[in-house]
Amino acid sequence: MSTIQTKKYYHFEDDLKAYPNAWCFIVYSPRGPGKTYSSLKYSLENAIPIVYMKRTNDDVDFICNGKSDYDTSPYYPINRDTGSNVAAKLIDNGIGGFWIPENDGTINGLPISYCLSFNAIKRIKGMDLSRCAWMVFDEFIPQIGERVNRREGDLLLDVYMTINRDRQKRGLPPLILVLFANAEEISTPVTNTLEVVDLMADLNASGKTHYYDEQRGIVIHHITRDEIPLEESEKKGIYQAMANTAWGEKSFGGEFSNNDFTNIQRQSIKGMRGYIKLHYKTHDYYIYQGDKGCYMCKIPTKCIYEYNLNRENEQKAFYYEHQIDLWNECVEERFKFQTYSMYDLIMNFTKFFNVRRS
Numbered sequence: 001m002s003t004i005q006t007k008k009y010y011h012f013e014d015d016l017k018a019y020p021n022a023w024c025f026i027v028y029s030p031r032g033p034g035k036t037y038s039s040l041k042y043s044l045e046n047a048i049p050i051v052y053m054k055r056t057n058d059d060v061d062f063i064c065n066g067k068s069d070y071d072t073s074p075y076y077p078i079n080r081d082t083g084s085n086v087a088a089k090l091i092d093n094g095i096g097g098f099w100i101p102e103n104d105g106t107i108n109g110l111p112i113s114y115c116l117s118f119n120a121i122k123r124i125k126g127m128d129l130s131r132c133a134w135m136v137f138d139e140f141i142p143q144i145g146e147r148v149n150r151r152e153g154d155l156l157l158d159v160y161m162t163i164n165r166d167r168q169k170r171g172l173p174p175l176i177l178v179l180f181a182n183a184e185e186i187s188t189p190v191t192n193t194l195e196v197v198d199l200m201a202d203l204n205a206s207g208k209t210h211y212y213d214e215q216r217g218i219v220i221h222h223i224t225r226d227e228i229p230l231e232e233s234e235k236k237g238i239y240q241a242m243a244n245t246a247w248g249e250k251s252f253g254g255e256f257s258n259n260d261f262t263n264i265q266r267q268s269i270k271g272m273r274g275y276i277k278l279h280y281k282t283h284d285y286y287i288y289q290g291d292k293g294c295y296m297c298k299i300p301t302k303c304i305y306e307y308n309l310n311r312e313n314e315q316k317a318f319y320y321e322h323q324i325d326l327w328n329e330c331v332e333e334r335f336k337f338q339t340y341s342m343y344d345l346i347m348n349f350t351k352f353f354n355v356r357r358s
Contacts, residue, residue, distance in 0.1 A: 009034040010223055013042045019212055022219045024177045026196060029223030035180040036138050041078050043134060044086065050113045051129060051163065053137040057094035060117045064088040064096035086112065094120030118155050130166035134176045140190045141181035153193025186256045187344045196220060201340040204256060263330055264340050267295055274301035276322060280309040285342055293334030294326065296342045315353045323349050
């Protein structure tokens, strides 16, 4: 286990300096370590132009139309603490910007950062955002009950590629993608598109704070309470009252308590036979069947059934012919999985594919 140095707040620049060759930083935590604050403050102080992503046009409108007595800009606490004067302004529906006004209050020149929603992606195709060095997607893990486009991960990377392509043509370093969230749910459209769900699950289980995939250039940072503990003044009120509840574990501990990892365990396939082969994205998964139940893994074998889940018709065929039976096997704890992403694919099939039972 890596040595954890405790501190009061998170400092994004520490991750930047520790992993200078990374292009993607995924940072999740309990509530309150100051993830967004840290990144915006560092980019402001070092004149780093950024794209600040939010999910909807309403999110951007709320941020950019805050009144003087109710400032909803993410720069408000930075203005308060540092004496800076960053102001938000709505440019168009789903597109905003942040400027440092002149002494007379007028706004001139290019913004220090842009605020964009996914709904505005088509309209930014013609905008040159190549001067921006980072793209920060705040709250990439949606809140419970929040409606999210299942293609959100693809949309995010489409925006990334649009900006990054222009940067590369200008000979600039790759755009840095920064993903911040509270640890609500490990499987999201973004983490599934990046195919980092299992890496995040393994990091949580390891007790370490960082994982760096050097080949892919992806950093995952799990900010724990060991790294940034609550101060004595914070251990009162709701922290004390909810400390030993499920909600408190999720909110204060940041351990993905909404997810069930009990059926994730490696096991021997000795005595089991090949049942179903699933091809999904670029991966092949094999479901084995035995006297004590089923096991899903990447160990190849000849199977009775085979489905290509990249095809709509075969998604529906697998769903109607096998998924409910496999779901019941898992509920009865007779179905084990090598990785969480395999469990998620079977147990939450309709989250990935547009199929429904009649």
